[in-house]
Amino acid sequence: MMSPFTARGELVFKPYIVQSGRRPHLLDWAYASDPNWDAFHSNITAGDHGVKISDTEGKERFGIDVRWNVEGFGYIFLTADNGGEYYTLPPSGKTETLNLNYELARSRVARNRRRMTLHAKSGWQPSREARKFIDLSEEYINDATTHQADGMKCGEHAQQALLYSMWASEKIELEKAEHDIRQRGPRSDFFVGCDARAYFQMDVEKFLDLFPQLFQYATITHYLVSGVFEDFEAIEGKKQFDLRTALFKQLKARNITVEGRPLWWSYKTTTPEWLRKKSFDQIKLYLEDHVRKVVGHYGEGMYAWEVVNEFHDWANECQLNPEQTVELTKLACDVARDTSPKVHRLINNCCPFAEFVQLKKWTDLDAKYPQRTPWQFMKDLTDAGVDYTITGQQMYFPYRDLADTILLFERLSVFGRPVQLTEVGASSGPTLESINSGKLLISNEPYIWHRPWDEELQADWMEGLYTLAYSKPYIEAVNWYDFVDPFSWIANGGILRSPKGETKAVFDRFKTMQERWNKLPKH
Incomplete structure (x- = not known):
């Protein structure tokens, strides 16, 4: 619906279907972004008619972000921004038509x-x-x-x-x-990391043999409700530390730096009903006690705690408003600092390009309040004096190319804290097992990036992403999710094919990549 206060004339981007392969060539929705590359809500539409926009809700200059099939490269999201000058809407009552192919x-x-x-x-x-x-x-x-x-x-x-x-x-x-x-030589301040939940999903000795061959950094999850392994606090007040403490000790014994996560994650599958029912004041009381007990349990042994996860108006089952999310994050950071001052406090964000702002969704819920991109959320936290020490950003394959990805990295540097790519991953493509189970089928759409996913392409993307990150001194860690299939968040996104321990190409690539870096001349 257009607003009578912000609607203008209509700008149309007409697609010319010159591709010869199977459709779709243009995704049936799109979004707009401002000159800072932050997504914002508008009345933009996409379909056979092309891409149309006539109400930017007050934004004067903008780009459009569409998923377009570039045969020979991939069916991927791209930004058209008028060659860096950005678009403006025509005057009311006027229509301007541009060639989508040409603008991209x-x-x-x-x-x-x-x-x-x-x-x-x-x-x-x-x-x-x-x-x-x-x-x-x-x-x-x-x-x-x-x-x-x-x-x-x-x-x-x-x-x-x-x-x-x-x-x-x-x-x-x-x-x-x-x-x-x-030019810089090898880095001693860079962590190659991975989540360690595979400790609970495969033979312990096999895990403890393979995991340290690749990783110097590990995360241990404390989801209140997990669904994957033991719940941490399905019943209020009954925290399950024992298995996680055992894993923590095993990792520390192998000189692996450990991060705990998360202290707050109100996601649809991890939020127990008893937490959903709490008022905001009750949530604050619970979180203060929770942070003190969980952070205090490990003392100074953790390198960092992920304080909040996906709280930038995405994972919000408690339906808090923007001011409350900042207040709760500040409270959790303050309590974590007071409990273990030497342990870092990390803010973890997902959805790096913030498409959800156009969709107006908190995961499956309809968003009740104006939404922010991860970058805007971090700015709000910084402006509010929230005492976090690490900026975290997830980067599961984002339906964007690696060149877009590095630009997003560079935006995160402005907050003056070290950056971690907290969760990254890509699929190695369907297997007979994933097809038979229905978990990952052979796609009927054009391939997303370079070619259909396979084990070597998964390794290519991993190496490209880690290389970009390693080149940036402010990025201190990149953490792969997950270690073993079929338990990976991304279907067939593990480093091992199964709990039996068969390694994929990405396992070998992790090794050779780090060996190459470590052999660089020191400056």
């Missing part, structure tokens, strides 16, 4: 130019391969510009420009990351 392509080509200029200042130069992709994208966008009067012809050239510019983007960012890593 010229926006990415322009961004690549800006990134090339930025990276060149530190002495980086593109490889011959990257330069070829860059040159091809420039040639095709010039051809598309020449043929703007012919929508289909322009769309065909623009689609080729987009294809080569997408490959160029990832080449640019990965090559720059490798350049920076070589």
Whole structure:
């Protein structure tokens, strides 16, 4: 529904279907983002008619974010931002139509130019391969510009420009990351981590043999209601420490740094009914006591505690308003600091590109209050003086390319705290077992990224993500989720194929990646 106060004319992005393979080529919903790349709610729609927007709810300049099939690269989310200048709505009563293919392509080509200029200042130069992709994208966008009067012809050239510019983007960012890593040498302040719940899901001795081969950092979950292994507090006041304490001791005995998580996560599957029924004042009393007991149980043995998880207007089963979420986070951080001052306090956010803002959802619930992106939530916490010490961001494969991912990393650095990529993961694709069980089937849609998921592609994405993170001094850890299938959050996203301990390609890639880093000359 349009607001009479914010509605303007209509801006239409017309898609030209030049793809030859199976549909869909354009997802049936989209969202808008502001010049800071924060998603905001609008009346944007997407479908066979194209992408239409006429009410940005007061935002003057904006980009559009659509999932578009770039054959030869992937069916992936992309941002069109008018070549970095952003769009404005036409005057009321007017309609302006743009070529979607062309807008996506010229926006990415322009961004690549800006990134090339930025990276060149530190002495980086593109490889011959990257330069070829860059040159091809420039040639095709010039051809598309020449043929703007012919929508289909322009769309065909623009689609080729987009294809080569997408490959160029990832080449640019990965090559720059490798350049920076070589310049700085090996890092002793970087954790390669993973959640340790597989301790409860497979043979303990096999876990304790394989896990330390890859990881120096582990997280131990304390979900009130788990559904995966032992609940931590299904009945109020009856906390189950024993198994988690045993795991904690085993990890510490192997010199693995340990993080506890989470002290607060009001997600649909982890929130017991007794907690949902509490008033806000009752929640505060419970959380203060909970934090003191849980943090105090481990004392200074934990490196960090994840204080709140997904509290940026996503996991909100208690239906708190934005001010209450900040107040509760501040309370939990203060109590955690007072209980164990030397232990870090981490804020963990999900949904890095915040598509949920357009959908107006708290997971499955309809959101009652205006929603914030993870970045906006962190700014609110910072402005309110919340005493957190680590900025955390999940990065399960986000239906975005690696070049978009590094831009999001860079935004997180502004808060002046170390950053952790708290939960990351990607699938290794369907197996006979996942097909027979119905957990992960063979997709009938175009592939998402590079090709259909398989074990080597999972390893490629992992290595690309960890390489980008390792190149940024402010990122101190990246934690893979999860260790073993079929228990991984992402279907077939584990490092082991089964509790029997068969390793995937990603296991070997974790090893060789770290060996390569450790052999770098020290500066």
